[in-house]
Amino acid sequence: MLAEHEDRTTYTVSELSTAVRFLLEERFPLVWVEGEISNLRVPSSGHWYFTLKDEHAQIRCAMFRNRNRLVRVKPDDGMQVMVRGRISLYEARGDFQLIADHIEPSGEGALRAAFEALKQSLDREGLFAFERKRPLPEFPTHVAVISSATGAALRDIVSVFRRRAPSLRVTLLPSAVQGKEAEAQLNRALAQISSWPAELGPAPDVVLLARGGGSIEDLWSFNLESVARSVAACAVPVVSAVGHETDITICDFVADVRAPTPSAGAELIAPDSREFERALIGFRRSLASHAARQVRDGHRDLTHLAKRLTDPRRQLQQQAQRVDDAEQAIRRGARRALREQRSRARQLRLRLGRVHPGTALARRGTELGRLFGVLTRGSNVHLHAAIQRLAGLSRALHAISPLDTLARGYAIVAIPDGSRWGTPVNRVAQVQRGDVVTAHIADGRLSATVTDVQPEPSSGADHND
Missing domain, CATH: 2.40.50.140 (Nucleic acid-binding proteins)
Structure with a gap:
């Protein structure tokens, strides 16, 4: 249950x-x-x-x-x-x-923890600050590549430089990119940039630090503090192109520019010579077109000026003819203006005659007489109609007046209550024997005492209704 x-x-x-x-x-x-x-x-x-x-x-x-x-x-x-x-x-x-x-x-867990700790430390120190980042040279002449001499990344870099900037000088500073020797070799190569030997010619304009992709252990040399500080101390801008697009190293944060791949880093550094050639051809065509247009415009202007250049005597004749034309135009204008002024004076005289006070007063007097007649006739019509309405209302009032009824011999019986007429008696139930009532007649009123009350049986119901 x-x-x-x-x-x-x-x-x-x-x-x-x-x-x-x-x-x-x-x-x-x-x-x-x-x-x-x-x-x-x-x-x-x-x-x-x-x-x-x-x-x-x-x-x-x-x-x-x-x-x-x-x-x-x-x-x-x-x-x-x-x-x-x-x-x-x-x-x-x-x-x-x-x-x-x-x-x-x-094993990557400990490496990632060390990565994050070093990243935060260097960030607090200011090595990642945007203000430290240097722009890459627009037209570099010498690039130093720090990478493995046998890696695929170097082949990709050289291919990009040959395609985009064949005349660009490229110097390889070979270095191990993983293993025990990598840290010392990377630091030595970066330090060599700042103390470039004079016998090797002009120093590099920019450095490309590169290697191919790999695991976090493979890329760990580029997460070492000493290498990061060498990148920060380099005398020229550094492009970090380590690993693939998803690989992030400490050097990427310290470098002036980060590239997702070594090939992309080379493309960031090397200007595309084919684009410059195309731009140069375009500029050359534009310059030639502009020069030809200038020559055509100059020739046209010269021809126009030559046509306008005439004998001075012809110029004087034309000027004299223009003076004569101007004199005739002035005379015609003066005569036309005089005619217009005379016409305007005639119109003003006509308008003045129409607005003369005598004329206006006569016109206003005629209008006032007409309006007075209209007002008189309208007033008489309205007064006659009002008298007729008043007579009709008087007859209607006289027909329903109680005084007219009293004049025919009837009386109005009322119970005195202090007012002029009192309370009218229209039912026998309102009085009893011995009550004093007032009978109003045509020329006064009578006081009477009720001696008997006799209701009408046949009409009681009607009166009650």
């Missing part, structure tokens, strides 16, 4: 799975988990499915294609990794799982 009346909440399997998933995702929005990869599967969809385990437990993991294509190191069974992701529940099977968005080998 207790179970029948118990108040309980019942979930469907889907509802419970969804609720658990929400709780997990809310409680663990983003976590780092370290372990060993096993049971790695890569279906045709491109997603990665694997198990992350240690000696005591394991957890299923999924990393979808839009995230795993950003991972630099392809995972494999047995690899020790650090995985960043969010805890969730795969509701279709009820599996507790980790949705990964980043994977890195386990």
